[in-house]
Amino acid sequence: MTYLIVEIAILLLIAFLIGLLIGWWFNRKGSGEGEQDHALQSRIAVLEGELDECKANRLQLRSQVQELQSSAPAAGFVAASPEELPPDDLKRISGIGPVIEGKLNAAGVTRFEQIAAWTQADVDDFRERLNFRDRIEREFWVDQAKMLARGEETDFSRRYDEQDNES
DSSP: OHHHHHHHHHHHHHHHHHHHHHHHHHHHHHHHHHHHHHHHHHHHHHHHHHHHHHHHHHHHHHHHHHHHHHHSOOTTOOSSOTTTSOOOOGGGSTTOOHHHHHHHHHTTOOSHHHHHTOOHHHHHHHHHHTTOSSHHHHTTHHHHHHHHHTTOOOHHHHHHHHHHHHO
């Protein structure tokens, strides 16, 4: 019987030591996670500060946009009437050739700013006038005209200008 008591005591001691080792091992792994948690928490705090800053900037920009919108002229406004300004070469817009340019000029459209200011209703109107299906949208006339009106170039206008200079 003493043999069984000694054997049970030894087994209990071994189980205790195994428990200590397992506890130490988990504790050691957990301490690294605590450092990671701390690093993540400080990164979250930095990002939240940046987010608050962005929100403040957004509010400031929104008020500036509203101020500009209230003082801006109506969309499509051109300082001088198109007749007073020299006409733009509308053929610099991809999809507009000499014939279409002539039709647009006959309809009073001579400037990039005019096409850039087109609404969907204007696009629909000119689609009917020019007997197009979806060419205006497919070839992005309005987007190209906006870029050209700002003095920027499109790939097509750059190629068109190079070809025009070679002639």
